[in-house]
Amino acid sequence: MRTLKYSRQRESIKEFLSSRTDHPTAVTIYHNLQKVYPNISLGTVYRNLSLLAELGEINRISTEEGGDRFDAVTAPHNHFYCRKCHRLLDLKMNDTAQIMAEASANFGGRIESCTTLFRGVCEDCLGEDSSDVKSK
Amino acid sequence: MRTLKYSRQRESIKEFLSSRTDHPTAVTIYHNLQKVYPNISLGTVYRNLSLLAELGEINRISTEEGGDRFDAVTAPHNHFYCRKCHRLLDLKMNDTAQIMAEASANFGGRIESCTTLFRGVCEDCLGEDSSDVKSK
DNA sequence: TAAATAAATAATAATTGTTACTATTATTAA
DNA sequence: TTAATAATAGTAACAATTATTATTTATTTA
Numbered sequence A, B: 001m002r003t004l005k006y007s008r009q010r011e012s013i014k015e016f017l018s019s020r021t022d023h024p025t026a027v028t029i030y031h032n033l034q035k036v037y038p039n040i041s042l043g044t045v046y047r048n049l050s051l052l053a054e055l056g057e058i059n060r061i062s063t064e065e066g067g068d069r070f071d072a073v074t075a076p077h078n079h080f081y082c083r084k085c086h087r088l089l090d091l092k093m094n095d096t097a098q099i100m101a102e103a104s105a106n107f108g109g110r111i112e113s114c115t116t117l118f119r120g121v122c123e124d125c126l127g128e129d130s131s132d133v134k135s136k
Numbered sequence C: 001t002a003a004a005t006a007a008a009t010a011a012t013a014a015t016t017g018t019t020a021c022t023a024t025t026a027t028t029a030a
Numbered sequence D: 001t002t003a004a005t006a007a008t009a010g011t012a013a014c015a016a017t018t019a020t021t022a023t024t025t026a027t028t029t030a
Helices: A008-018 A026-034 A042-055 A096-105 A123-127 B008-018 B026-033 B042-055 B096-105 B123-127
Strands: A058-061 A069-072 A077-082 A088-090 A110-121 B058-061 B069-072 B077-082 B088-090 B110-121
Touching: A008 A026, A008 A042, A008 A069, A026 A042, A042 A058, A058 A110, A096 A110, A096 B110, A110 B096, B008 B026, B008 B042, B008 B069, B026 B042, B042 B058, B058 B110, B096 B110
Parallel strands: A077 A110, B077 B110
Antiparallel strands: A058 A069, A077 A088, A110 B110, B058 B069, B077 B088
């Protein structure tokens, strides 16, 4: 069995993620850590992000465009993806704990976190009816 | 403004997706359409999948590994991603409609579909405690 | 119905996000 | 403090996706 050894880079990645409420990409994390470790490697960032995600210490969020995003595990949260402008917005819900409970009822595994991805057209894009593609 | 023109390839992609209950990748769709159009291009599949997703006729599902997956828009459904074995399992829930309603309450845009991604450790992996990585 | 227009295609090249490799450095256990 | 081994930086390789281009096909207009 492989045992973990301490690495200050890995600690910094965790620490950086905990300080952010958004969902940075690996490259964003890389750029920020370069301020502390000028010659840190992007591979190191990717390797540690995967490792931390596997350990359940952070979440990996796959988005519909661009690269994966990461955050420190906190509360379940929800996203709205607009199929027009491709933005990923946060979406507040009152009753998220209930979703977890509901899901656990029919499931043998351990549910640790959840993210609901809503899809559709955002408020801004509903306003403009100038679509770039028109279906007849 | 760009107007759509009919394409039999695009129709077939939609039709194929409607016939499946799983979530095929672009490459799977490509291989299946090759039976009908022996020299269809993978680029054509990707282009039409993106277009159909933009029109809201199909869903693009980003997974934590491998490529994106697609399905015809039907009912909301839910996935469980195991951080040990990396499988993407389907997860049945009784009360999905309520999630949509709850979310719409605080949101100005139009919600068309949703997928909840649960994360954790699946039943099989909970059984084995032989983790490949051990944290101290 | 035929010619003009413009979108869609197949084939291929290029790009992007991520992982694998290798020689060196850092951490830990004895 | 030395031996064992994990982690690193730097770089090459990889897979999924997108862009490019010349050609074909669908639609519009005469």
